[in-house]
Amino acid sequence: MFPNSFEYIAPKTLMEAIELLKQHGYDAKVVAGGQSLLPMMKLRVAAPSILIDINNIDELKGWRNESGYLRIGALTRHADLEHSEELREQYPLLAETAVWIADPLVRNLGTVCGSLAHADPGSDWGAAMLALHAQVEVAGPEGKRQVPIDDFFVDTFTPALEETEIVTAVLVPTPVGRVGGRYLKIERKAGDFAIAGLAVHVSLASDGTVAEAGFGICACGPIPLRGKRAEEYLLGKKLTPETIEAASRLVPEDAEPADDLRGSAEYKRDVLRVFAKRGLSDIAKELQGEVVLR
Amino acid sequence: MKIRVRVNGQSYESDVEPRKLLAYYLREDLGLTGTHIGCDTTTCGACTVLLDGKAVKSCTVLAVQANGRDVMTVEGLEQDGQLHPLQTAFWEEHGLQCGYCTPGMLMSGYALLQDNPNPSEEEIRRGISGNICRCTGYVNIVKAIQSAANKLADAAEESGDSAKEVSTSGSSSD
Numbered sequence: 001m002f003p004n005s006f007e008y009i010a011p012k013t014l015m016e017a018i019e020l021l022k023q024h025g026y027d028a029k030v031v032a033g034g035q036s037l038l039p040m041m042k043l044r045v046a047a048p049s050i051l052i053d054i055n056n057i058d059e060l061k062g063w064r065n066e067s068g069y070l071r072i073g074a075l076t077r078h079a080d081l082e083h084s085e086e087l088r089e090q091y092p093l094l095a096e097t098a099v100w101i102a103d104p105l106v107r108n109l110g111t112v113c114g115s116l117a118h119a120d121p122g123s124d125w126g127a128a129m130l131a132l133h134a135q136v137e138v139a140g141p142e143g144k145r146q147v148p149i150d151d152f153f154v155d156t157f158t159p160a161l162e163e164t165e166i167v168t169a170v171l172v173p174t175p176v177g178r179v180g181g182r183y184l185k186i187e188r189k190a191g192d193f194a195i196a197g198l199a200v201h202v203s204l205a206s207d208g209t210v211a212e213a214g215f216g217i218c219a220c221g222p223i224p225l226r227g228k229r230a231e232e233y234l235l236g237k238k239l240t241p242e243t244i245e246a247a248s249r250l251v252p253e254d255a256e257p258a259d260d261l262r263g264s265a266e267y268k269r270d271v272l273r274v275f276a277k278r279g280l281s282d283i284a285k286e287l288q289g290e291v292v293l294r
Numbered sequence: 295m296k297i298r299v300r301v302n303g304q305s306y307e308s309d310v311e312p313r314k315l316l317a318y319y320l321r322e323d324l325g326l327t328g329t330h331i332g333c334d335t336t337t338c339g340a341c342t343v344l345l346d347g348k349a350v351k352s353c354t355v356l357a358v359q360a361n362g363r364d365v366m367t368v369e370g371l372e373q374d375g376q377l378h379p380l381q382t383a384f385w386e387e388h389g390l391q392c393g394y395c396t397p398g399m400l401m402s403g404y405a406l407l408q409d410n411p412n413p414s415e416e417e418i419r420r421g422i423s424g425n426i427c428r429c430t431g432y433v434n435i436v437k438a439i440q441s442a443a444n445k446l447a448d449a450a451e452e453s454g455d456s457a458k459e460v461s462t463s464g465s466s467s468d
Contacts, residue, residue, distance in 0.1 A: 001334045008295060008312035008358050038315075038354045039336050051312065053359060079348075103424025105339055105402065108348040109355070190423045 003041035010053040014060070014168065017052055018141055021164045024050045030166055031055075032075055035102070035110035036118045060168060063087075069135075070172040074114070078107035091172060093181025093201050097128040100183055103191040113167040116152065119159040119223065122193040126153060126224030127216030128183060131199035132172045140165035153223035177203040177211045180283030184275035185218070188262065194219040195262040196271040198227075198251065200279035202239070204287050210234045213247075215276065220268050221256035229253050230276065239284035248276035297361040301326065302370030310357045317341040319357035320367055328368040328397050332426075339425030342398035343367050349405035351424070368397035371404065379449065380404055380442040389438030391429035398425045403439045411450075412443055 011017045021028055029048035031037050032055065040046040054060060060074040063084070070091060072081070081087065082098035101107055101115075101124050115125045116136060126149075129136075135146040141164050149170075152160050161167065185197040197218030205211040213234040215227025230250040237243045252269035259265050298307050301324060308323055320326045320343070332340030334353050341352040344366035371378035380403055383389065390396045399422060406413060406421035413421060418439045419432070427435060 002315070002318075003313045005311070005313055008356070010358075010361075034356075034359075035336060035354060038356070041313075042315075042334070051356075055359065103339070104405075104421060105342055105349050105351050105424035106336065106354075109350050 001042040003038070004044060004047040004049075006041075006047075006049050006051045008051050008053065010056050012056050012058075014057055014139055014166070017054055017057065017166060018139060018164060020050065020052050021166070022141055025163045028052055030117075032060075032114040033077060033110035034114075035106045036114070036120070054166070065174075066171075069174055071137075072112050072170045072172065074111060074166070074168050076112050078102075078110050078112065078115075079104070081112065082107060090175060090179055091132075091181070092179060093128055093132060093183060093199060094172075096181050097124050097183040097199060100124055100185045100197070106191075113170055116170060117159050117161065117167045119153050119155075119157050120193075121156050121221060121223055122197075122219040123224060124183065124185065124194065124197060124199075124218055127197055127218035128199040129170060129172070130216030130224055130226045131181075131201040131214030132216075133212075133214055134173070135171040136167055137169040137171055138165045139168045144168065146171065150226060156222045175201075175203040175212055177205050178287050179203045180287050182279035182282055184279050186271055196220055196255075196257065196268040196275070198272055198275040198279060200276065200283065202234070202280070202283050202287075204239075208238050208288065209236050210239065215251055215254075217251070217255050217272060219257075219262075220272065225254055225256065227251040227254045227272075227276070239280060239288065244277060244280040244284065247280060248273050251276040295358050297358055299357075299360045299363065299365055301365045302367060308357075312356060312358050314357045315353055316343070316345075316355040316357050316360055316365070317352035319360075320352060320365070323357075326367050326369050330394055330397055332394065332398075337426065338395070339398040339402060339422075340395050342401040342425060344401060344405060347405075347408070349402050366401075368400050371400060378404070379445040380407065380439070383438040383442035383445060384435075387434050387438035387441050389431070389435045391427075391431045395425055395427045395429075399427065399435055403435075403442065406439065407443055407446060411446060413439070415440070 028050040030052045063072045063076050078098045078101045081094040115123050129149045134149045136152045154160050180202045182200045186195045199216035201214035203212040213231040215230050217225040230247040234247050252272045257265040257268035317331050320329045330340040332338035336354045343352045346363050402422050402425050418436050
């Protein structure tokens, strides 16, 4: 299978890439890992006449700590976060999520930011970045801007990007306190898209109350969704069997699953409830010892 | 478009259409037909090669994206007419039935053992989770990779021992 013919350009700077987008608009596509775009091009679902490969742009490579946040550059691969031991303590959800994406071969090429820009409702990173309250950094002819993750997913496969803009990084706020993260996913077979998935992020203040709570819902709506009700409920409370139970019942209320071949809407809602309970219970055990949940 | 690619240690210069996929470039332009094309939809892993040391699906990389980079295919495992211990292990443990997935399994297994020389059964199963064997011969594939890990560990120990012997004999002659 071959894509339609296209012109291939691999610029070395971000400015050149944006200039190319200005010239070619919707005829152009940006490729990083290419693990969603190339299959779409092979199926001729996407048929750009210009392919802009950003892999040679050094400033987009890798992740680094900056003041107040972790900056994950546009060329950071899923595998980079899966194996980043340095990020385990402060950003456990990153590796927890990465390992669930596709398979090791795809994870070696596919990128976090590419996955966000693709805006698939079944995107594991979409759910994780919602839970982490991330910002998406976007560059265009007028410079850079930051888009809160809640505003980034406009609709299925539609991100809040102008035709001349490129996602350059995703910025994850540095959490305060002790941090726990879990990604829970049910799939038909190893490496598949989720039937339903849930990203859970919690940080505890020194008095044991919840300082930050994040729930990102995957594959249960037209875009990745935030479990807002459960987040608001948990803030300032301690993780106890009662609060965990109550929060886990609130998560499905923010989901909009559809009946499909993967399962009924009712089933997916219940999966989300179970995932929230499991995720929170695991995090409580990890952060508080065995005291709370005997 | 002109590209220069290093494949199994040898440099090639080619003129390729941008839409040509790496798997097809390896097979059709370079004649390296060990890399198989299975599903051609980023699912089965039969086309797995190493790109700058990382295992990837070569049906989902453009040949032009390999420009200036290093590729290793299944043909690169054998050295000086000697099968790689991983290949020998697949032979001995009957790690193949029809053989179609084998080049991909070998390359994923090779990449796994590079990163993790002593993987558990679960780690092996996760490591080859992007490679599908439609004969469902996974049990022996896992055994073969385990056996290869042992072979490679023994070989490393032996070379370590011989290095020690050398240094001992060196010191005794002082």
